[in-house]
Amino acid sequence: MMANDLFVVIGVPFEQTLELQRQVLATFAFGMIFAEGRLRGLRPPEVHALVIACLTDVFRYSDQQAVSFSTNLISAASSHSRTPRRPARSFILGSMGIANGSKRRQMN
Template identity: 35%
Template sequence: MFWKKKPDLAKVRAEQTKMAAGLLSAARLQFPQLSRLHQALVGTFLFGMLHADGAIRGLEPAQIHALALIVFAETFDYSSELNAQAVQECINATSPGYHDTMNAVIHRGIDGHRQYCQGQLSTLGENLRSILAHFEGGA
């Protein structure tokens, strides 16, 4: 075969949207009630989880990013403009030196993906909540 088998992105989308809901549930968060800073931190953490999931599945970066746009829209109910801006900032933050704090939160999200896949939901929730607590106001 001269071509690579295409992944079922609709299935991946459904699984990633479920993972996003699982993250919010594990951390006991109501996203609309969070401050903008905490919303940005949750989105950055989730991007790390989505990035890890896509990499494990062997998805291309463009596929990972497209799925992140969809999952963010479905999970956070962002406007199209805010959604695109949030995902682009996360993409940029994967480059070391662009935004060290966001990069660190993305890496915590990568670890959160492992916690989610291993069913360590209370640990996953604590992981995210500890990040939020680090910033002014807690969660």
């Protein structure tokens, strides 16, 4: 999967990445999956399933986190608005259930 190669490209093994780095890379991977899905004429549920699989398999998020994160990413990508509704950092952290000042989830 191309998403695995993102860690090679940045030169940092998955285990050494910070949560925010993983979130940014996961968002980039989502963009690749979303674009490929559009090119291949995949239906939205098929793209959603692929994104969830990527988030759980490559980025090691729980099923619940992957569903929440992917739903928010798809919603943002499908929006007809040209201006983001909230800053990217807030969007990513909010979709992962990380509030300001709260502890970050530990990756296993």
